[in-house]
Amino acid sequence: MALVEINNVHKSFGAVEVLKDVSLSVEEGEIVTIIGRSGSGKSTLLRCINALEPINSGRITIEGQQVAAGMRNLKELRQRVGIVFQAFNLFPHLKVERNITLAPTLTGRVSKREARALALECLTKVGLAEKIDAFPEQLSGGQQQRVAIARCLAMRPHLMLFDEVTSALDPELVGEVLKVMEDMARQGMTMILVTHEMNFARNVASKIVFMHQGRVWEEGPPSKLFTNPQTPELKAFIGSTRHN
Amino acid sequence: MGNLNFRPLWRYEDAFIEGILNTLWLTVIAAGIGLIIAIACAAILRSGPKLLRYPVLGYIELIRNTPPIIQIFIVFFVFPGFGIRLPPFTAASIALALYFGAYAAEIIRSGLDSIPRSQVEAGHCLGISGFQVFMHVVLPPALRNIYPSITSQFVLLLLGTSIASQISAEELFHTAGVVESRTFRSFEIYALIAGIYVCLVMAFRVFFAALGRLAFRWPTRR
Numbered sequence: 001m002a003l004v005e006i007n008n009v010h011k012s013f014g015a016v017e018v019l020k021d022v023s024l025s026v027e028e029g030e031i032v033t034i035i036g037r038s039g040s041g042k043s044t045l046l047r048c049i050n051a052l053e054p055i056n057s058g059r060i061t062i063e064g065q066q067v068a069a070g071m072r073n074l075k076e077l078r079q080r081v082g083i084v085f086q087a088f089n090l091f092p093h094l095k096v097e098r099n100i101t102l103a104p105t106l107t108g109r110v111s112k113r114e115a116r117a118l119a120l121e122c123l124t125k126v127g128l129a130e131k132i133d134a135f136p137e138q139l140s141g142g143q144q145q146r147v148a149i150a151r152c153l154a155m156r157p158h159l160m161l162f163d164e165v166t167s168a169l170d171p172e173l174v175g176e177v178l179k180v181m182e183d184m185a186r187q188g189m190t191m192i193l194v195t196h197e198m199n200f201a202r203n204v205a206s207k208i209v210f211m212h213q214g215r216v217w218e219e220g221p222p223s224k225l226f227t228n229p230q231t232p233e234l235k236a237f238i239g240s241t242r243h244n
Numbered sequence: 245m246g247n248l249n250f251r252p253l254w255r256y257e258d259a260f261i262e263g264i265l266n267t268l269w270l271t272v273i274a275a276g277i278g279l280i281i282a283i284a285c286a287a288i289l290r291s292g293p294k295l296l297r298y299p300v301l302g303y304i305e306l307i308r309n310t311p312p313i314i315q316i317f318i319v320f321f322v323f324p325g326f327g328i329r330l331p332p333f334t335a336a337s338i339a340l341a342l343y344f345g346a347y348a349a350e351i352i353r354s355g356l357d358s359i360p361r362s363q364v365e366a367g368h369c370l371g372i373s374g375f376q377v378f379m380h381v382v383l384p385p386a387l388r389n390i391y392p393s394i395t396s397q398f399v400l401l402l403l404g405t406s407i408a409s410q411i412s413a414e415e416l417f418h419t420a421g422v423v424e425s426r427t428f429r430s431f432e433i434y435a436l437i438a439g440i441y442v443c444l445v446m447a448f449r450v451f452f453a454a455l456g457r458l459a460f461r462w463p464t465r466r
């Protein structure tokens with residue numbers, strides 16, 4: 001069974017239908033990259049997967065468990081699904097260490113005594129062990145984003161969602177974040193990511209999903225999708241991204 | 245003014261000290277309880293059950309639109325009619341806590357509103373409870389944002405404790421009245437306690453500045 005199953009999902013904001021009959025499945029260890037124009041519903045889909053947004057109809061299951069906004073096990077579900085946002089969203093009043101250990105200690109996964117070791121372990125994975133005692137404001141954007149990833153890793157997620165995590169970064173800081181994500185991919189983490197980094201999508205993804213007007217317009221392995229797009233919409237989209 | 249004479253007041257030094265201590269005690273109790281009331285009210289208004297929001301709004305409006313002296317009288321004179329008989333100091337503490345709580349609730353609410361929605365979301369995404377998000381993610385930066393306003397409100401409360409004298413709670417202003425009735429040195433007495441209030445307020449300002457530096461150490465943008 002797939003790790004994530006999305007079946008015929010519809011999602012509206014008021015009268016506007018943003019997701020139209022979206023279906024998608026993600027196997028364990030797969031790296032799925034969602035591409036598409038602004039407003040095509042990429043972020044909304046990610047947000048539905050960890051129940052930040054309720055869906056109107058259809059079904060989303062993660063590890064066999066159905067996701068719903070008011071579900072009883074929502075907290076446990078979110079502990080298994082990490083999400084990283086464009087804007088980092090670190091907690092400014094907490095040092096890097098506490099940003100990382102807040103959820104693991106509050107949920108009783110680790111004791112206060114083990115917490116620092118956990119923070120150090122996760123920071124090492126993103127190459128920032130020396131920043132354990134810094135405040136978020138004292139870090140560059142790229143470093144903040146890597147801490148945000150480490151914060152997710154501390155919950156030992158089974159699935160990671162990334163929503164344009166490099167879009168807010170200065171160009172010279174994009175690489176360090178992508179490298180961390182590549183490492184995670186290599187270690188077998190299941191990931192769904194929205195990105196405009198087409199090279200990254202091409203090299204790392206096992207599957208590309210092209211969304212257009214709220215639908216999954218085309219999907220397939222990167223080799224097939226980028227070299228042989230089937231729809232004029234995808235052709236146009238690839239054409240528009242080629243130059244940057 | 246040739247016959248200004250503070251000497252007769254010296255005999256009442258102990259009474260004044262006791263009055264000062266009671267004023268401080270009253271202020272701290274009312275502020276402590278009031279702050280808890282305020283945080284609870286602000287949390288309910290922000291994300292509590294709808295059914296609770298109306299009573300909370302009613303309480304805040306009621307307090308903010310009536311004179312505090314009447315609030316104290318109600319607790320002291322009207323509650324006994326319902327079988328709740330309270331000593332003056334306790335009645336004053338309760339009334340002033342309710343008074344401080346209503347104003348502080350509005351202040352804290354604006355503090356909570358200053359925290360971006362994305363912070364709350366980031367907290368929820370980590371799989372911690374709504375209450376934990378509130379306590380660990382939202383409240384600390386919210387309190388920092390409203391710290392200057394809440395300390396001003398605290399000073400107003402400190403000065404406002406003087407109305408507790410009207411139900412004979414034995415705080416500083418009440419002490420002044422007692423000493424006046426024995427010495428008839430009105431000007432000296434009220435000059436003295438005005439000076440004491442000034443000193444108390446200044447001491448608290450120094451204390452709050454230090455506390456703020458200690459509690460809010462994280463760097464902020466701009």
Ligand SMILES: Nc1ncnc2c1ncn2[C@@H]1O[C@H](COP(=O)(O)OP(=O)(O)OP(=O)(O)O)[C@@H](O)[C@H]1O
Binds near residue numbers: 037038039
């Ligand atoms: N909370 C909301 N309320 C109303 N409409 C919304 C809301 N969030 C998103 N939308 C609308 O839903 C549509 C899809 O938005 P979404 O953010 O999913 O797009 P996206 O593909 O992520 O775009 P981008 O590449 O710009 O991030 C847009 O038309 C957007 O205006």
Ligand SMILES: [Mg+2]
Binds near residue numbers: 043044
């Ligand atoms: Mg988006």
